[in-house]
Amino acid sequence: MNTAVVIPFQKPQVNDQEVKGMYSDRFKNGYVMSSRLYRSEVRPFLSDAARNVYAELEDCINGHLKETDHVSHRQLQGGKSKGANKLGSATVNSGIKELIWFGVITVVEENKKIGNKYQINEISLSHYFEEFSASLIKALRFSNESTSVSEALSKVKQSASISDAENPSSASVSEATIDILLDSLELKKESPPVDNFNSEIFDSSVEYHHDDQKKYSFRELANVYTIKNDFIKQAQKIKSDLTDDDSISELKNFAQWTTTREATTAQGWMNYWIYRIQKLNEKKSKPKAPKTKRLSDWQIKNLATELCSYSPFAGEFSNHGEQQKPFETRITANLRKPQYVEKYYKYLSELGYAFEMGEFV
Known part of the structure; x- marks a missing residue:
């Protein structure tokens, strides 16, 4: 009777690069x-x-075992399933920005047709918030004066260094310095340069x-x-013949x-x-043209090119994998059809x- 031979198998060696890879272990495990x-x-x-937006990017990139991808x-915006919640366009823009x-993601390649190519970075934000107040970092982000958090905070430190040189007794980044910076950011945001005299041009301005x-x-x-109530009341002040029903219809539009x-202030809306x-008043006062002039084929083609290059439009109407030229050709033809x-x-x-509709068809 033959005796079974035990064959030893060596444990496979894993190179250092694979161990250090951000996604290697998770890719191997299949999730x-x-x-x-x-x-x-980061998330807090x-x-x-x-x-x-990060969650959607993660689904599209990491969820398909990739480190970068076009999204x-x-x-x-999500909301693939019927009845599912969908992010607004302004929310997506704000989230990406x-x-x-913060450096959480990087745009590796810009592409209006199929979406930018994104990369998710493995970073920490906690050290920024340990050194600086959350209110300061938020104010710096909304000021749009720096392209990244590191650049913005570097400027803060430089400003603090100048202040410290003038007043050696203060700390390197004192609370007083931060308050001054916050006040200056708020001043820039709330008080754009205007003429400092009373003028009749502001007498009819509406404050909301x-x-x-x-x-x-x-x-x-x-x-x-x-x-x-507020918007309808204001509309009827401007256009006295506007009925309540017309006002509500216009407000829905x-x-x-x-x-x-993008989100804005109450005054902005x-x-x-x-x-x-x-x-609406201007439209009413304009005399009607005797006959609508039809747009030329050349004008239609140019409009189609602009539409196809506009990201929100391309994201809504381009077919998966469709190249730019066929896309423009299809939209050019569609612009002659009322529907x-x-x-x-x-x-x-x-x-x-x-x-006007008659200019297309």
């Missing part, structure tokens, strides 16, 4: 989860918008919760102030338009609304164009 570093030293310091604006500023400098989406503003805009109602012009009209307006 990906947020890194411990992100969960403990991010806004809800940035957290939500479109539409993908970052914040993540880039001017002291509230917090930025809201229009939906958020509706939960804070009585915008329905305005609310839809706001979904593509009121300014947009006043401008819109003033435009498509109605779909595209919102994006044409965002690009600054105002046409």
Whole structure:
């Protein structure tokens, strides 16, 4: 009877590079989860918008066992399943901007057609918030004067060093220095340079919760102030023949338009609304043209090119894997069809164009 021979197998060697790889272990195990570093030293310091965008990026990149990938604006909005929550366009833009500023993600390659190529970085933010106050870092981020948190805080340190040289008894980055910097940022934000004299040009200016400098989406503003009554009342002051029903209809259209805009102050939304109602007055006063002139093929082609290069439009209407030239050709043909012009009209307006339907067909 033969005796079985035990064959020894050596444990496979794992090189150092593989051990150090940010995703190697998780890729081997067949699943990906947020890194411990992100969960403990990055996520607590991010806004809800940035957290939500990060989660979508993680699904699109790490979830497919990649370290970088192209992700479109539409993908970052999420909401693939019917009835699922979907991030607003302004929320996505705000989240991406914040993540880039903090260095949590990097845009490896820009691509309007299929979406930018992103990379998720393994970093910590806790040391910034240990050294500086959260209010200072937030103020620096909203000031738009620096491209990254490290650059912004480096400027703060330089400013503090100058202050310390003039006053050696103070600390390197004293609370007084931080307060001065915060005050200067708030001053720049709230007090742009204007003529310092009373002028009649401001007599008819409308102020709407001017002291509230917090930025809201229009939906958020509706939960804070009585915008329905306030906006309708202001509209009817400008356009006296506007009925309540017409005002409500116009306000609904305005609310839809706001979904593509960045958050702003209560005064900012009121300014947009006043401008819109003033435009209604202008439309009424303009004499009707005797006949609508049809756009030429060359004009249609140029409009199609602009639309296809506009990221929100491309994200909504481009087909998966479709090249730019065929995309433009398809949109050019569609711009002669009324049902498509109605779909595209919102994006044409965002690009600054105002046409009548008869100019296309």
